[in-house]
Amino acid sequence: MMLTALKHAQLRISRLDRTVITAVVLLSSVFPVELFPNTLPASKGLDGQYSGKQGQVLVVKVQGEEQATEVKGTFLSRTIPFFREFRPGEPTGYIGLLGIDMQDDPGTHELAVEVKQGEQAKQLSFNILVAKEKFAVEHLNLPKEKVDLDEKAVARWKAEQEQVKEALTENSRLKLWHSNFLEPVNGKRTGIFGSVRIMNGKPRNPHNGEDIGAPMGADVAASNDGVVRLTVDHVFSGKGVFVDHGLGFYTMYFHLSEVLVKDGDLVTAGQIIGKVGATGRATGPHLHWGVKLNGARVNPYSLLDLPFKNGTSHANSIATPMPETPSVPEVVPIKQ
Numbered sequence: 058m059m060l061t062a063l064k065h066a067q068l069r070i071s072r073l074d075r076t077v078i079t080a081v082v083l084l085s086s087v088f089p090v091e092l093f094p095n096t097l098p099a100s101k102g103l104d105g106q107y108s109g110k111q112g113q114v115l116v117v118k119v120q121g122e123e124q125a126t127e128v129k130g131t132f133l134s135r136t137i138p139f140f141r142e143f144r145p146g147e148p149t150g151y152i153g154l155l156g157i158d159m160q161d162d163p164g165t166h167e168l169a170v171e172v173k174q175g176e177q178a179k180q181l182s183f184n185i186l187v188a189k190e191k192f193a194v195e196h197l198n199l200p201k202e203k204v205d206l207d208e209k210a211v212a213r214w215k216a217e218q219e220q221v222k223e224a225l226t227e228n229s230r231l232k233l234w235h236s237n238f239l240e241p242v243n244g245k246r247t248g249i250f251g252s253v254r255i256m257n258g259k260p261r262n263p264h265n266g267e268d269i270g271a272p273m274g275a276d277v278a279a280s281n282d283g284v285v286r287l288t289v290d291h292v293f294s295g296k297g298v299f300v301d302h303g304l305g306f307y308t309m310y311f312h313l314s315e316v317l318v319k320d321g322d323l324v325t326a327g328q329i330i331g332k333v334g335a336t337g338r339a340t341g342p343h344l345h346w347g348v349k350l351n352g353a354r355v356n357p358y359s360l361l362d363l364p365f366k367n368g369t370s371h372a373n374s375i376a377t378p379m380p381e382t383p384s385v386p387e388v389v390p391i392k393q
C-alpha cells in the first residue's frame with residue numbers, strides 16, 4: 058500500500074512538474090522580457106539601418122565604444138571585422154565595410170555586431186536593406202574550346218579554384234591600406250560587373266569583376282597598399298595577381314601579359330604590379346579587376362567611393378567621372 062501511494066505521489070509530482078514546465082515555456086513565449094530580462098537579444102535592426110544595391114560596399118559605423126577589444130559583425134554568415142577610425146569632426150568609433158555580394162538576395166537582412174570589452178560583450182543589430190541591381194545580359198560567342206572545357210581542363214580549373222580559396226583564407230588581420238582606393242589602369246570601363254553571361258547560347262556564371270579595356274602592355278597599379286597573397290597563371294584568369302589589403306579585403310588583377318611582383322611582396326597604392334594583356338580566357342587586351350570583401354563579390358568601382366581620402370593620391374588615379382548606368386554593348390569582345 059505504502060509503495061503504491063508513493064508511486065502515486067511521484068506520478069502527481071512529475072505531472073505537476075510537466076505542467077509547471079509547460080506553463081513557463083508558454084508564458085516565456087508570451088511575456089519573454091518579463092520572465093528572462095537578460096537572455097533575449099534586442100529587437101532586430103534596433104541600432105540602425107543601411108541600404109545598398111547588390112555589389113555595393115556599405116560603411117557601417119559603431120559609435121562611442123572607447124575601450125573595445127574586438128568589434129565584429131556577422132552578415133549572411135560572413136564575418137565583418139570592424140576597425141578604429143578617427144575622423145575630424147565626427148564622434149569616435151569603429152567602422153566596418155560590408156560588402157553586398159552581387160548575388161545576395163534582395164530584401165532585409167540582419168547585421169549583428171558584437172562589441173567585446175574584455176570579458177563583457179554587447180550585441181548590436183542593424184537592418185541592411187539589399188536592393189536588386191539590374192545587371193546586363195551579355196551574349197558571347199567564343200571558340201568552343203574556350204567555353205566547353207575537356208576533362209583535363211576541368212580538373213585543372215578545379216585545382217586552381219582550390220589554390221585560390223586556400224591562399225585567400227590566410228587574410229591579414231591588420232588593416233594594410235591607408236588611403237583612398239585607385240583605379241588600377243588608365244582605360245575604358247565596360248560596365249559589365251555582375252552581368253549574366255550567355256556563352257555560345259548557354260547561361261554561365263555571372264561576371265564577377267569589371268573589365269577595363271586598355272592597350273597591351275599598359276601599366277597596372279595596385280589599388281591600395283597590401284601584400285601580394287598569390288600570383289597565378291590560370292586557365293580562365295590567365296596571369297593574375299591577388300593583393301590582400303587586410304581584414305578580408307582583396308583586389309584581383311587578371312589577364313596580365315606580365316606580372317611584376319611575387320607572392321609575399323608588400324605593395325603600395327599605385328605601385329605597378331603588372332602589364333595589361335590577354336592571357337587566359339580573353340579575346341583582347343584588358344584588365345579584369347575583381348574585389349572580394351569578406352567573401353562578397355563587390356563592384357570594384359564601389360571602392361573609389363569609400364571615404365578614405367586622407368592619403369596621397371597617385372598619378373594613375375583617373376579623374377574621369379563614370380556614368381551611373383554604364384552603357385553595355387550587346388556583345389563585348391573582351392572577357393575573363
Ligand SMILES: [Zn+2]
Pocket residue numbers: 264266267268344345346392393
Ligand atoms: Zn572580366
